[in-house]
Amino acid sequence: MNWDDWLPPVLLSLKVSLAASVIAAAIGIIVARLMTLRAFKGKSIIETIIMLPLVLPPTVIGFILLILLGRGSWIGQAYEWLFQQPVVFSWTAAVIAAVIVAFPLVYQTMKVGFSSVDRHLEDAARSSGAGEAQVLRFITIPLAKRSLITAYVLGFARSIGEFGATLMIAGNIPGKTQTVPTAIYIAVETGDTTMAWAWTISIIVFSFVMLLFTGRKLEQ
Template identity: 60%
Template sequence: MDWTTFLEPITLSVQISIIASIIVFIVSLAVAYKMSRARFFGKSIVETLLLLPLVLPPTVVGLILLVLLGRRSWIGRAYEALFHGPILFTWGAATIAAVIVAFPLAYRSMKAGFDGVDNDLEDSARAIGASEWQVFRFISVPLAKRALTSAYILGFCRGLGEFGATLMIAGNIPGKTQTIPTAIYVAADGGSMSMAWAWCGVMLLLSFVMLLLSNRITKDD
């Protein structure tokens, strides 16, 4: 076995998942808290749009991203002018795909956590002069911390296993954009079943450990 070939997709997948999960955590934290406390017309429509990538086929998400980030789009042109190169078929594109597909899962978990916080505690804090930031930091977040931590772990796992959208906008370039799922697909398609099963084993181990950790955090007092 070529260890360099074997380790490259693993290293890249873990790096992408860590970056994507951090981005997802920050964005989901703000959006979930706001959506949990806000009351406005059309809220159900906004929530549906936020959760849509969770139920759409990854190839559909990938096609949408392909159009939005391509060289003909204003986003693609702006990125290329700023960084002197296209965003598609780079590790950055793979990170974007992981962020998009992981966000709904993390958002849903975080919102459930914030929905479970007693509003009377927040109102009491406001009544004695606490600012919205203080209410958020010292009451809402600590009381929902298990859901927030679980959301981060689930976001990491979802980003780690992303395949369809990643393949469409980042491709399968060894050492550059080849993640574990795409490496498994290519290896199995080419008849290299030993490599495919080895990568499957790594994916199963990583996912099992992260989900076990999530369950422990969720259930423990």
Template identity: 60%
Template sequence: MTNIQLESFISPIIISLKVAFTASIVVFLFSIPIAFIMARKKFPGKAILETVFMLPLVLPPTVVGFLLLIILGRNSWVGQAIEWIFRQPVVFTWWAAVVAAVVVSFPLVYQTLKSGFSSVENEIENAARNSGASEWQVIRYITIPLSLKFFISAYILGFARGLGEFGATIMIAGNIPNKTQTIATAIFLATETGDMTLVWLWVLSIVVISFMMLWFVNRSNYEYKNE
């Protein structure tokens, strides 16, 4: 493998890992309070709001990417505000790939965290409150520890979903080598050009990474059930 081929092979992997890592942290932290509120509170319009949250899971990724392009493009006030603040547009940058990964992975992360919060029995939390614990102490010492396996699963699923994102990414971030080209978009381009060696190397790379993350989730769940 020549130096040029080596760089061509490694660059999308590094960009993909950088995008997935950044997006997974953002969506994880963003989803925690939302999932907690949705799991514990009742309010008018809750079903409609939850439907909106889950839409990216069922919409075609290209539709999600198109909507993001409209929202964050230079013709929208959001896109213009971002360009004014950061002195450059967000579209066709690796940050656009992060935004795409956050949006498409949010339903998985949100639903997993919500299941975790819902799994904690109210009797246990109420017992802690009756013993004089504050609400923050209940969350810190009761709710989070008892739903920890869901936290781990949510983060890893968000990372894996962001790592494999294609449709929304190519719409809003493009497929620019050494800049926004992720493994998924690189595989698409290499397939179109007939470079099957690189295709197989990238396919094997993302399969191994995804397998290891999902194996860790399943192993953690298995050990938790058998404690």
């Protein structure tokens, strides 16, 4: 087994997963908080749209992203004009795909956490003069900390295992967009079971260690 071939997909997968889980968590806090606090017309439709990536085939998500972000779309053209490179077939595209597929899990877990916070404590803080940002920072987030941590870990685990949407929008370019799942796919296709096992064990170990570490932290 060539370790020089093994390392790049592993590093890229970690890079993509960490970035995607941070982005999904940041957006999730805002969206889950708003959806928890507000009751408005069309809320169920918005939540259904948010949860769609959880049930749609990843290739469908990848195809939609390819249409929305491709060089023929105004978003893709604007991105290319700003950064002097297309968004598709880049590591950025892999992050976008991972964020989309991981967000439903992150959102749902955070929403449960925010819903479990005692509203009376938040109201008491507001009546004492605290703004919404202060209530969120000093009351809501600390009380929902376990759910937020769980949401981040789930987002990471879902991101590191993403395959279909990533393959559609980011491709499988060695050293550039080839993540561990796509590398495993190619290794199996070419009959290199040794490398396939090496990458498979790697992704299992990373996910296991992160889940174990988080579980112990939550128990403390």
